[in-house]
Amino acid sequence: MHAPPAYTAETEGVVVRVRPSYLAAQSDPAAGRWVWAYQIEIVNLTGAPVQLVARRWTITDAYGHVEEVRGQGVVGEQPVIEPGDSYSYASGCPLGASSGSMVGAYYLTDVDGRMFEAVIPAFSLDVPDTRRTLN
Incomplete structure (x- = not known):
């Protein structure tokens, strides 16, 4: 078995890496339910701590x-991520279609209180x- 693909973005020295995977055992296509897990890693490449305070997701299924x-x-x-460290977590997403996409943002604060x-x-x-x- 191979590792799922990693999707990566960097903003102001904060790297966000995502690895989604399909959860066949939790899905029920006959009932119109498909489930995915995703592993997130947030890496702080800045020279100071940052705190993750909020999140925003946009989830779109194959039907729009x-x-x-x-x-x-x-x-x-609301983790504080020290310079050079990372924070990882896993979560999941059910959909009513066999495919879709997710995109979003984390809202972080720096040591000066700037979000x-x-x-x-x-x-x-x-x-x-x-x-x-x-098509």
């Missing part, structure tokens, strides 16, 4: 249904080995 998700922190935490947005790169949610037809 768009869902916006906003919230404080990630997985119940900035770190891009979460757009990534694809695809069922492995599914034949695709481009």
Whole structure:
């Protein structure tokens, strides 16, 4: 088995890396439910600590249904990431279609209290080995 692809973006010295994977055991295509997990790694390449305080996601399925998700922190935490360190977590996303995409941003503060947005790169949610037809 190979590792899922990594999607990476860097904003102001903060690198966000995403690795999505399809969860066949939790999905039920006959009932119109497909589930993905995604592993996130946030790396602080700046010279000072940053704190992740909020997030924003835009989730789009293959039918064009768009869902916006906003919230404080990630997985119940608002981590401080020291210079040269990283923070990782895993989460998931159910869809009512067999494919889709996610994109978003983390809102971070620096030591001066300035808030900035770190891009979460757009990534694809695809069922492995599914034949695709481009129109």
